[in-house]
Amino acid sequence: MKTKFYLLTLILSLLTILSCEETFDPYGKFEEKYVLNCIVRADTNYQVALVSKSYISENLDPYSNTEDKSVQNILVRLWNGNDNVAILKDTIVERSSDDKYNSPYRIYYAENFQPIPGLPLEIEAVLPDGRVLSSATSVPAPINFLDTSSDTLIPPSKGDYIQVVWNSPQTKPVFILRLGIYYFKYEGGSKKRYIYFVPQNYVEHEGKFVPNYPKPITQSRFSFDMKTIDKAMELISAGESDKSKFEILSCIIEVIALDENLSIYYNTTANANNAFSVKLDEKDYSNIKGGYGIFGAYNRNYYVLRFKHDYIRSFGYIPGLTE
Amino acid sequence: MKSVIKLFLSGLLLLSIFISCDREVYTGFTEPVILSNCKIFVESNPDSASIYVDGKNSGFITSDTIKGLSEGIHYITLKKNLFKDTTITIELSSSDKKSLFIDFYNNPSNFGTIYVNSNPVGATIYLNDKNTGYLTPHNLTSLFVGKYKVKCNLPLHRSDSTIVTVTYGKIQSINFNLDDTSKWVNYNISNSELSSNHLSSLAADMNNVWIGTRDKGIMKLHGNQFDIIQSVNSRLKYNFINSLFIHNNDLYIATSGSLQRFDGSTWMDLTSILPDPYVTSIIFDKNDVMWIGTQKGLVRYDGVNTVVFDRASGMSSDFVMDIAVDNLNNIWVATNSDGINMYDGHKWKIYDMSNMNLGANLGNSIKDIACDKEGYIYAAHIYSIEKGELGGFTRFKDGTWEQLELNGVPANLVECIYIDDQGNKWVGTKGGMTKFRYEPNDGYFFNTSNSKLPANQVVDIIISPDGNLWIATFGGGLAKVKKGNF
Numbered sequence: 139m140k141t142k143f144y145l146l147t148l149i150l151s152l153l154t155i156l157s158c159e160e161t162f163d164p165y166g167k168f169e170e171k172y173v174l175n176c177i178v179r180a181d182t183n184y185q186v187a188l189v190s191k192s193y194i195s196e197n198l199d200p201y202s203n204t205e206d207k208s209v210q211n212i213l214v215r216l217w218n219g220n221d222n223v224a225i226l227k228d229t230i231v232e233r234s235s236d237d238k239y240n241s242p243y244r245i246y247y248a249e250n251f252q253p254i255p256g257l258p259l260e261i262e263a264v265l266p267d268g269r270v271l272s273s274a275t276s277v278p279a280p281i282n283f284l285d286t287s288s289d290t291l292i293p294p295s296k297g298d299y300i301q302v303v304w305n306s307p308q309t310k311p312v313f314i315l316r317l318g319i320y321y322f323k324y325e326g327g328s329k330k331r332y333i334y335f336v337p338q339n340y341v342e343h344e345g346k347f348v349p350n351y352p353k354p355i356t357q358s359r360f361s362f363d364m365k366t367i368d369k370a371m372e373l374i375s376a377g378e379s380d381k382s383k384f385e386i387l388s389c390i391i392e393v394i395a396l397d398e399n400l401s402i403y404y405n406t407t408a409n410a411n412n413a414f415s416v417k418l419d420e421k422d423y424s425n426i427k428g429g430y431g432i433f434g435a436y437n438r439n440y441y442v443l444r445f446k447h448d449y450i451r452s453f454g455y456i457p458g459l460t461e
Numbered sequence: 462m463k464s465v466i467k468l469f470l471s472g473l474l475l476l477s478i479f480i481s482c483d484r485e486v487y488t489g490f491t492e493p494v495i496l497s498n499c500k501i502f503v504e505s506n507p508d509s510a511s512i513y514v515d516g517k518n519s520g521f522i523t524s525d526t527i528k529g530l531s532e533g534i535h536y537i538t539l540k541k542n543l544f545k546d547t548t549i550t551i552e553l554s555s556s557d558k559k560s561l562f563i564d565f566y567n568n569p570s571n572f573g574t575i576y577v578n579s580n581p582v583g584a585t586i587y588l589n590d591k592n593t594g595y596l597t598p599h600n601l602t603s604l605f606v607g608k609y610k611v612k613c614n615l616p617l618h619r620s621d622s623t624i625v626t627v628t629y630g631k632i633q634s635i636n637f638n639l640d641d642t643s644k645w646v647n648y649n650i651s652n653s654e655l656s657s658n659h660l661s662s663l664a665a666d667m668n669n670v671w672i673g674t675r676d677k678g679i680m681k682l683h684g685n686q687f688d689i690i691q692s693v694n695s696r697l698k699y700n701f702i703n704s705l706f707i708h709n710n711d712l713y714i715a716t717s718g719s720l721q722r723f724d725g726s727t728w729m730d731l732t733s734i735l736p737d738p739y740v741t742s743i744i745f746d747k748n749d750v751m752w753i754g755t756q757k758g759l760v761r762y763d764g765v766n767t768v769v770f771d772r773a774s775g776m777s778s779d780f781v782m783d784i785a786v787d788n789l790n791n792i793w794v795a796t797n798s799d800g801i802n803m804y805d806g807h808k809w810k811i812y813d814m815s816n817m818n819l820g821a822n823l824g825n826s827i828k829d830i831a832c833d834k835e836g837y838i839y840a841a842h843i844y845s846i847e848k849g850e851l852g853g854f855t856r857f858k859d860g861t862w863e864q865l866e867l868n869g870v871p872a873n874l875v876e877c878i879y880i881d882d883q884g885n886k887w888v889g890t891k892g893g894m895t896k897f898r899y900e901p902n903d904g905y906f907f908n909t910s911n912s913k914l915p916a917n918q919v920v921d922i923i924i925s926p927d928g929n930l931w932i933a934t935f936g937g938g939l940a941k942v943k944k945g946n947f
Contacts, residue, residue, distance in 0.1 A: 225520040264497065269497070
């Protein structure tokens with residue numbers, strides 16, 4: 139009797155242990171999700187949207203997938219206010235031969251949709267199964283440069299930096315800047331146009347000047363140190379002994395204003411300047427309802443600065459425009 | 462005691478079995494998938510109305526299917542230009558596919574009114590070319606929205622019409638200022654089929670008036686019907702017409718690159734007989750010999766033989782501007798910059814500032830020349846500030862030239878001289894036109910201020926066989942003054 143009891147106890151103990159055994163799936167239950175990406179440009183009437191879907195990779199390397207996951211037969215619409223609407227058409231774009239995907243891009247596009255700043259901007263994608271991906275934003279106001287506060291000539295009449303100031307009624311704005319020196323170079327009997335993009339500064343590393351380009355900013359002004367512009371002017375003709383081959387035209391600053399969505403996206407992905415902030419990975423940010431992705435808008439404007447002829451000649455170059 | 466232990470151990474084991482696998486695993490927030498599977502097919506009469514769903518433009522127009530609609534109540538609004546917006550509430554449940562039809566014409570709100578008035582009143586109103594039976598002023602009511610052609614007819618006035626767009630619930634007012642055509646009738650590119658307002662020359666036969674233009678060929682006006690004759694629809698070689706002349710019911714056409722004859726059906730090209738294709742003028746003398754002015758000489762053509770006169774033949778210039786024939790069948794030639802040449806059949810006599818004995822330097826550039834039955838020769842000298850030439854209007858008889866002033870118009874800006882069968886002189890200038898019988902100050906003048914002359918630059922004048930006066934202007938088109946009113 140005693141033996142039977144201990145035998146029964148052993149069986150029950152074994153059952154207890156075995157009953158909890160289960161397989162563990164690291165992915166969890168896979169749910170197919172859809173991704174809508176669209177950045178609307180206010181400086182053009184051609185807009186593009188991409189729709190794709192999530193997938194499980196055969197192995198543990200997500201980059202091993204070569205199948206294009208873009209989705210077809212989707213009704214994609216953009217609204218600017220309640221009346222201005224565009225139904226995006228779909229088309230395919232060939233990929234480069236070295237692309238890892240083996241099928242062309244499938245994009246949705248609108249050819250005549252230029253949003254008006256101030257009006258709400260919405261996107262909606264209706265999938266064949268009835269799922270709806272949507273998002274909303276507003277177009278950033280146009281960038282208006284303040285001529286009275288901005289320099290117009292390089293070098294400036296006062297100070298050792300050039301400054302460009304603009305106004306922006308947008309709250310929490312984020313701006314991206316690019317400054318380019320436009321010039322001609324005589325090559326083989328003809329002249330070709332080039333642009334040299336000026337960094338915010340140069341960092342000297344092992345005898346070389348490494349450019350450090352401007353990061354997105356939140357202020358409505360930006361300054362370029364004349365030393366940096368001097369260095370950029372020098373580097374335009376690096377290695378060329380005949381400086382008269384270079385005809386310098388002007389300096390153009392391109393300022394892009396991001397909408398609130400893109401501003402937030404930028405802020406979530408930007409490096410924080412303190413040790414306590416946690417940086418989000420880009421894939422963690424989404425503002426698409428019913429799926430994943432980014433919907434945003436930006437506006438763009440250009441500001442032209444002219445060079446003083448004496449300044450151009452001081453490098454041995456030829457002035458290309460009137461002062 | 463043993464039984465108690467056994468019971469305790471058994472209970473412990475059973476409890477272990479029940480609770481050993483109890484666990485909680487956090488799988489994160491699962492967003493519910495909401496499907497918008499409802500569809501609605503929307504059509505309308507008329508079609509092509511914009512479909513709005515819940516106040517937003519769907520981007521589709523009728524007839525079409527709106528998909529991706531969620532369950533619940535939706536407001537479908539159809540918007541079509543001119544019509545009143547129509548909104549229908551529709552409730553959709555899971556995977557519904559419904560249809561909706563809206564007939565705009567069933568809505569009495571989609572009517573409008575046209576108020577038609579005219580000056581003077583009493584004109585008959587036509588709607589889409591149908592006589593309404595109403596006279597102005599009148600309200601045309603209960604009109605569906607859309608475009609209507611409204612025309613007003615009043616005897617002895619030019620009919621006028623316009624396209625009126627009727628919008629729902631609105632009154633569109635139109636007022637026609639009907640042009641009094643009892644005396645003057647003006648034709649231009651806006652009110653007729655005239656192809657250009659920039660005219661150059663006129664000619665008339667028993668049935669037609671022929672109108673030359675600077676850029677659009679020739680028009681034949683018979684009755685109220687214009688026929689356009691251009692290089693693209695006929696054998697006319699150039700659309701730049703310098704001069705037209707009717708002789709024996711044939712039309713002779715001088716252009717910037719040709720001389721052609723047109724008998725109403727057949728074209729003949731005479732350019733090959735000329736020393737230069739730029740033809741300025743044509744005339745026939747009393748022996749039916751044709752004289753042709755070109756840039757490189759004057760041509761005499763009797764139908765068989767051609768004789769070219771130029772500097773080498775005794776003329777003062779090769780560039781002929783105009784030709785006239787006097788009572789004695791002498792040929793008078795206006796030249797571009799070397800005065801007036803007269804040919805008596807044997808020799809040339811030249812008149813210019815050196816021998817015309819005028820008090821002022823009117824200049825040797827002669828725009829036009831004409832001869833009357835009383836034996837006078839009239840010439841228009843071109844004003845040129847560069848050459849210091851004053852320009853002017855001169856007359857010659859019995860070996861003497863005299864300078865004349867014109868009543869009400871600038872004598873130094875004469876464009877054309879026309880002498881009618883009664884001996885009236887009609888002089889067109891850049892500042893209107895004047896008419897006189899014997900002396901310039903015994904007549905009267907027309908311009909845009911004191912008459913219905915459509916433009917002040919008068920480039921040609923004729924009286925057609927039916928007695929109407931025709932005036933070609935540069936910029937204002939054509940004017941007809943009916944017989945008995947001039």
